[in-house]
Amino acid sequence: MLKRITAGLLLITLTMTAQQAQKPPAAPAEEGVVTFKSNTQLVIETVFVKDKNGKPIEGLTPKDFTLTENNIVQTIQFAEFQKFEDSKAPAAPATAVADAAKPVNPTTLSVPVTQITPETPGDLRHRDHRLLALYFDMAAMPVPDQIRALSSARKFIRTQMTASDEATILEYTGAAVKVLNDFTGDKMVLEASIEKLIVGEGQGFDEVDTTADTGTAFGQNDSEFNLFNTDRQLAALQTAVKMLGTLTEKKSLVYFSSGLRLSGSSNQAQMQATVNAAIRANVSFFPVDARGLVASAPLGDATVGSPGGQGMYSGQSALAMTGALQRSQDTMYSLAADTGGKALLDNNDLAAGIVNAQQAISSYYILGYYTNQTNLDGKFRRVKITVNVPDAKLDYRQGFYAGKTFSKFTAADKERQLEDALMLGDPITELTLAMEVDYFQMNRAEYFVPVTVKVPGSELALVKKSGGERTLIDFIGEVKDEFGTTVSNVRDKVDIKLSGETAAELVKRPIQYDTGFTLLPGNYTIKILARDDETGRIGTYMTKFLVPNLNKEDKRIPISSVVLSSQLVDMRDALFTAGKDNGKTPIANPLIQNGQKLLANVTHVFSRSKDMYVYLQAYQPNATAFEPLVAFVTFYRGQTKAFETQPLQVTEGLQNRLKTVPLKFSMSLSQLPPGRYDCQVTVLNPAGQKAAFWQAPIVLTQ
Numbered sequence: 001m002l003k004r005i006t007a008g009l010l011l012i013t014l015t016m017t018a019q020q021a022q023k024p025p026a027a028p029a030e031e032g033v034v035t036f037k038s039n040t041q042l043v044i045e046t047v048f049v050k051d052k053n054g055k056p057i058e059g060l061t062p063k064d065f066t067l068t069e070n071n072i073v074q075t076i077q078f079a080e081f082q083k084f085e086d087s088k089a090p091a092a093p094a095t096a097v098a099d100a101a102k103p104v105n106p107t108t109l110s111v112p113v114t115q116i117t118p119e120t121p122g123d124l125r126h127r128d129h130r131l132l133a134l135y136f137d138m139a140a141m142p143v144p145d146q147i148r149a150l151s152s153a154r155k156f157i158r159t160q161m162t163a164s165d166e167a168t169i170l171e172y173t174g175a176a177v178k179v180l181n182d183f184t185g186d187k188m189v190l191e192a193s194i195e196k197l198i199v200g201e202g203q204g205f206d207e208v209d210t211t212a213d214t215g216t217a218f219g220q221n222d223s224e225f226n227l228f229n230t231d232r233q234l235a236a237l238q239t240a241v242k243m244l245g246t247l248t249e250k251k252s253l254v255y256f257s258s259g260l261r262l263s264g265s266s267n268q269a270q271m272q273a274t275v276n277a278a279i280r281a282n283v284s285f286f287p288v289d290a291r292g293l294v295a296s297a298p299l300g301d302a303t304v305g306s307p308g309g310q311g312m313y314s315g316q317s318a319l320a321m322t323g324a325l326q327r328s329q330d331t332m333y334s335l336a337a338d339t340g341g342k343a344l345l346d347n348n349d350l351a352a353g354i355v356n357a358q359q360a361i362s363s364y365y366i367l368g369y370y371t372n373q374t375n376l377d378g379k380f381r382r383v384k385i386t387v388n389v390p391d392a393k394l395d396y397r398q399g400f401y402a403g404k405t406f407s408k409f410t411a412a413d414k415e416r417q418l419e420d421a422l423m424l425g426d427p428i429t430e431l432t433l434a435m436e437v438d439y440f441q442m443n444r445a446e447y448f449v450p451v452t453v454k455v456p457g458s459e460l461a462l463v464k465k466s467g468g469e470r471t472l473i474d475f476i477g478e479v480k481d482e483f484g485t486t487v488s489n490v491r492d493k494v495d496i497k498l499s500g501e502t503a504a505e506l507v508k509r510p511i512q513y514d515t516g517f518t519l520l521p522g523n524y525t526i527k528i529l530a531r532d533d534e535t536g537r538i539g540t541y542m543t544k545f546l547v548p549n550l551n552k553e554d555k556r557i558p559i560s561s562v563v564l565s566s567q568l569v570d571m572r573d574a575l576f577t578a579g580k581d582n583g584k585t586p587i588a589n590p591l592i593q594n595g596q597k598l599l600a601n602v603t604h605v606f607s608r609s610k611d612m613y614v615y616l617q618a619y620q621p622n623a624t625a626f627e628p629l630v631a632f633v634t635f636y637r638g639q640t641k642a643f644e645t646q647p648l649q650v651t652e653g654l655q656n657r658l659k660t661v662p663l664k665f666s667m668s669l670s671q672l673p674p675g676r677y678d679c680q681v682t683v684l685n686p687a688g689q690k691a692a693f694w695q696a697p698i699v700l701t702q
């Protein structure tokens with residue numbers, strides 16, 4: 001089982017003893033120099049202009065349009081015409097279909113998470129193309145509906161796709177929104193993505209568990225969040241819409257699902273946020289009910305237990321089932337109606353839903369203007385467009401909600417910002433982060449993986465509150481295996497209250513955040529984000545790491561990671577303990593012993609005035625009796641041995657199946673001059689004639 005250790009520790013580290021010099025005051029501006037600041041926001045509007053016969057009108061320029069925002073006339077910078085040719089696209093090569101029918105290696109079934117490539121100024125690769133996003137909500141469809149939806153998409157790609165169409169395939173499994181391919185007109189690429197989803201048909205509805213943690217990439221992994229499945233589905237749609245919003249063209253999102261039912265007024269906020277995001281991104285929803293035309297038994301089929309009671313005889317049970325079906329379609333209808341799309345309900349030809357999206361986008365104009373209302377207040381901006389062509393009919397969005405600055409974010413906005421930032425292919429690095437990942441074997445199968453993150457205190461903002469000062473930091477992260485599957489995640493919010501000297505120390509000392517996971521041996525990727533909740537600045541750290549299978553180590557002594565530290569602190573000195581054990585027994589952290597914790601020195605920069613601590617574990621799982629070990633630490637400067645500790649002889653270990661042998665060192669660095677060194681740990685087993693070596697560079701400061 002893969003679990004996350006919920007006990008984290010946040011401390012102001014004291015590893016740097018040298019006082020940092022105060023930053024010099026900023027130089028005064030040169031006399032006579034004036035600085036101007038400007039904030040511009042480009043707004044894109046897609047406008048369908050047709051004559052009285054319903055045909056697109058071509059040849060219009062910006063001067064032919066008049067556009068107002070909140071009754072204020074705006075200057076249109078450009079008017080670009082998108083013209084579509086509806087000739088049939090060339091069929092996919094026969095070899096592509098044959099290749100798709102071949103058996104698939106299970107190791108290739110993990111669909112890599114890619115991104116919709118954003119457009120840059122002057123980027124015309126999507127010009128004169130109709131953009132269709134095929135979104136499969138696998139978490140809301142049982143397997144028969146999944147196969148029906150995927151088959152209809154394949155039918156459209158093979159027989160109904162035109163030369164003007166470009167499509168992207170998106171998948172939601174209850175964990176995250178995955179982009180299987182970017183927008184393309186290549187039928188071979190699109191069919192290959194569909195085939196991957198068909199091969200992986202076992203995922204989806206059966207994996208959704210409303211009583212257990214599903215390990216989502218969003219960080220909302222507490223069981224109570226899974227109860228509100230509709231909110232999660234709408235939030236995933238909002239994420240997909242924001243991905244599409246990086247393109248200026250009109251987009252249609254075809255949403256395949258087996259119903260989407262709101263369960264109360266608490267869901268309306270997410271519903272509205274999803275609709276607003278779609279309108280702002282020029283996206284229309286075209287929901288498709290993958291159940292098709294439903295003809296179910298009045299009291300349910302064989303998968304449903306007998307309702308019992310008088311409702312069986314009065315007709316109330318049958319009416320309740322019919323009402324539940326209609327309510328699950330009402331939300332899909334609302335998504336379409338509110339964004340200018342069209343829902344396909346009670347129809348067995350699911351490909352018709354994609355055709356509706358295709359036919360809804362005819363040739364249109366893209367208008368761009370820089371709004372003179374630059375206040376990011378999140379309020380609605382009403383848009384009105386007219387054209388100086390008699391009898392012309394216009395179709396466009398009537399307004400949009402402006403963006404919001406971080407200071408105006410609600411709690412939901414802040415959570416969404418973190419979730420989106422975690423998914424970004426282009427990491428945000430506004431805060432400086434350093435991180436260390438270690439591993440210690442717990443039993444024959446599992447390993448404890450402590451993770452330490454450092455954030456410079458000088459980059460965090462302090463806020464005065466209740467007579468003291470505080471800083472609030474959000475942490476979110478995920479661990480993925482080599483196939484791209486999220487195996488564990490973390491979401492913590494830590495509120496650090498400071499006063500007096502402690503607040504002053506924050507400017508000169510880093511904040512250290514600790515968490516941990518239990519993992520099986522394998523290759524992993526970890527991505528951690530930290531956000532200053534006062535300024536909204538985000539830092540990202542991403543790295544790959546290996547948890548080795550020490551059970552297979554027979555030539556050398558199996559050892560854990562080596563932790564270097566210059567700080568051993570009492571657990572009662574913690575400024576904040578992040579996370580709760582939720583009544584579960586916490587897994588023992590080998591870095592915590594006798595109420596004291598060894599803080600890993602992430603940067604490997606040590607002061608000569610502080611002692612250095614070294615900790616690791618050796619294992620003897622195959623030994624019939626405990627075998628004494630000898631260990632020592634050596635410092636090299638180039639090829640010269642600068643210092644070596646006395647050999648540490650260990651004659652006993654822990655009474656467990658691994659026969660774990662803790663190895664601890666404490667040494668003074670005052671005798672070594674400042675500079676760069678290579679620190680080497682050597683472990684010897686004289687009886688077994690085995691050894692283990694570990695080496696890493698360090699820096700000593702005055």
